[in-house]
Amino acid sequence: MPYDVLTMYGAILVWIAVWLRDARRGSYGPTVAVGIVLTLILNGRYLIDGAADSIAFFVSLYDVFDNLGLGATDTAPALATCADNACSLWGERYLQHSSWGVAFHERFSAGPAWRRTLLTVHLSCNSIVFALMHYQLARTGHGTHRTVHRLIGRASFALLTAGTLAAVLLAAEHGAVAAYGGDLAKYGFWFMSLCVYGCAVRGVWTIRSGDAELHRIWMVRFVGAMWGSFWLFRAMLVVTGPLLRQWETVSILCSIWLSAPAGIAIAEWLRRRWDQRAAASSVAMPRTALSHG
Numbered sequence: 001m002p003y004d005v006l007t008m009y010g011a012i013l014v015w016i017a018v019w020l021r022d023a024r025r026g027s028y029g030p031t032v033a034v035g036i037v038l039t040l041i042l043n044g045r046y047l048i049d050g051a052a053d054s055i056a057f058f059v060s061l062y063d064v065f066d067n068l069g070l071g072a073t074d075t076a077p078a079l080a081t082c083a084d085n086a087c088s089l090w091g092e093r094y095l096q097h098s099s100w101g102v103a104f105h106e107r108f109s110a111g112p113a114w115r116r117t118l119l120t121v122h123l124s125c126n127s128i129v130f131a132l133m134h135y136q137l138a139r140t141g142h143g144t145h146r147t148v149h150r151l152i153g154r155a156s157f158a159l160l161t162a163g164t165l166a167a168v169l170l171a172a173e174h175g176a177v178a179a180y181g182g183d184l185a186k187y188g189f190w191f192m193s194l195c196v197y198g199c200a201v202r203g204v205w206t207i208r209s210g211d212a213e214l215h216r217i218w219m220v221r222f223v224g225a226m227w228g229s230f231w232l233f234r235a236m237l238v239v240t241g242p243l244l245r246q247w248e249t250v251s252i253l254c255s256i257w258l259s260a261p262a263g264i265a266i267a268e269w270l271r272r273r274w275d276q277r278a279a280a281s282s283v284a285m286p287r288t289a290l291s292h293g
Helices: 003-025 029-048 051-066 099-109 113-138 143-171 183-208 212-243 250-291
Strands: none
Touching: 003 029, 003 051, 029 051, 029 113, 029 212, 051 099, 051 113, 051 212, 099 113, 113 143, 113 212, 143 183, 183 212, 183 250, 212 250
16 A cells, blocks of 8 residues: 555645635635645655656556546546556556656656756755745735845745746657647646746836835735646646546646636635735724724
8 A cells, every 4th residue: 555645645635624724714824834845745755756756656646536437447548557557656456547647757767867857956946936935925025024035035036937947848848748738738838837937027027116016916926826836736637637537638738728827816816805804904993993082
């Protein structure tokens, strides 16, 4: 039994419980904290275990869902096998895996070293940015935090640039990977990078123009794009994998094209709700003070 996979399932269930509690309270700090920790654990595996073993772990997370309702001899266009079943940690329990997962494993287990280097750069840089961006939102660049906020912002933008460039170079090869969706996957990953990096660039541009409020708005959208491209991307595969397995690449293409813009949309919706609550509170407080004056 792949106990590390089962442990991750348990951690995600705990995370869902935390999210449900936070949703009732209207405050998502613990949810964000758990999400950051799980992100660092998942991406940190690549530095510790290497690309091949880490990708096998990643593919194993979806094997249970991708094989739902299938008999031992059943197959589907979106499923494939890999040599010696090395792309999964489930042993003989699951012999079929998502075709994109098989291609992912093969490309980095047998591919050139520079490809693994680019993947490591992408995951390392973006993981650091993923953690720092929440600190930046929590401690804005006002008052005593201004200098630190500016330094962290510049460092984060440099790391994001390196991580995005690595992702763009990796995606340039995807046109030849049929299991990803060929050119649709290549352009889709470039579109995802544009959503993430574009929001960050707009955020930098607006603060350099002196518009702190618009800077905050674009950085909230950037945070949404990052959450979408990492967590929503993966969550969608849990649902679309078994539902769309009669079409080889539809599931992965949905995640590629939709996750980042959906993350931006969710972040914008949440921001407007929070701003409305803040505005309502600022109006209510003077009235309360006057009523007791």
